[in-house]
Structures are given as structure tokens and as C-alpha cells.
Amino acid sequence: MVEGDVLVTEVVPVEVGPTPEVHSWGWHLLQVSSWLLLVLVPVHLASIWLVHDVGRMGVAFYVERWHSGTWRILDWLFFMLALAHGGLGLNAMAGSLIGDRRLRAAVAVVLGVTLGVLALALSATIFSFEVA
Numbered sequence: 670m671v672e673g674d675v676l677v678t679e680v681v682p683v684e685v686g687p688t689p690e691v692h693s694w695g696w697h698l699l700q701v702s703s704w705l706l707l708v709l710v711p712v713h714l715a716s717i718w719l720v721h722d723v724g725r726m727g728v729a730f731y732v733e734r735w736h737s738g739t740w741r742i743l744d745w746l747f748f749m750l751a752l753a754h755g756g757l758g759l760n761a762m763a764g765s766l767i768g769d770r771r772l773r774a775a776v777a778v779v780l781g782v783t784l785g786v787l788a789l790a791l792s793a794t795i796f797s798f799e800v801a
Contacts (some may be wrong), residue, residue, distance in 0.1 A: 688781045695757050702754040709747045735798055750786060755782040 719721070721730065734740045760777055767773040 695761060699704065699754060699761070700756045702750045705729075706747075706750050706754060709743070709750065712743070713747050722763070731798070735795070741795055741798075747793050748795075752784050753789055756780055 717726070735744075760780055763776045763780070764773055767776060
């Protein structure tokens with residue numbers, strides 16, 4: 670509409686709902702794992718690269734390190750959080766890039782099975798590791 674020399678436009682209210690990603694369980698888990706990894710990554714890097722000599726890293730290092738149950742739990746938690754964080758991020762990325770619902774579900778299943786097998790293998794390695 671034009672009134673005199675001023676162009677007047679109508680304001681049409683637009684309903685904007687919350688985006689589904691913000692309220693999904695995956696998004697919340699991704700945020701929680703991010704904050705926990707923000708603490709665990711520097712601890713892990715400092716314990717590996719700064720406190721100990723990188724040149725002597727090997728099985729003997731982990732035998733010595735895993736005498737303490739605390740280090741076993743911290744290493745396991747670090748690896749599980751990293752797997753979960755990466756898996757959730759990959760699933761979200763694949764979900765936004767793949768248009769077909771069935772293909773998206775198939776990719777999610779493949780990711781879940783692959784990460785589940787990796788998590789079981791890591792757990793078995795860390796908790797069944799024999800320390801003399």
C-alpha cells in the first residue's frame with residue numbers, strides 16, 4: 670500500500686517452531702559429551718605427552734598405567750565418550766544429508782552396529798587386560 674510518499678507494508682506474523690535438532694536426545698547427548706571431553710582430552714594429552722616420555726609408549730606403559738583402576742576407568746570413559754560423540758555427530762550429519770528415510774535409517778543402523786562393536790572391543794581390551 671502507498672500512503673502519500675510512504676510505502677507501507679503489512680506485517681504478517683510467521684510462526685517459527687523449535688528446530689527438531691535442538692530438542693532431540695542426540696543433540697543433548699552431543700552437548701554433554703562435548704563438555705565432558707573438554708575436561709578429559711587435556712587430562713589425557715597431558716598424561717600421555719607431557720608427564721611421560723612419548724618414546725617409551727607401548728604395552729609396558731599401559732601395564733604400568735592400568736595397575737590403577739582409576740586410569741582404567743578414565744581411559745575407558747575417554748574412549749567411550751569419543752566414540753559416542755563421533756557417532757552422534759556422524760549420525761546427525763548423515764541425517765541432514767540423506768533425504769530418503771529408509772537409507773537414513775540404514776546408515777544409522779550401520780553406524781550404531783559399527784560403534785557398538787568398537788565399544789565392546791575397547792571395553793574387553795581395557796577391562797580384561799592382565800596386569801602382572
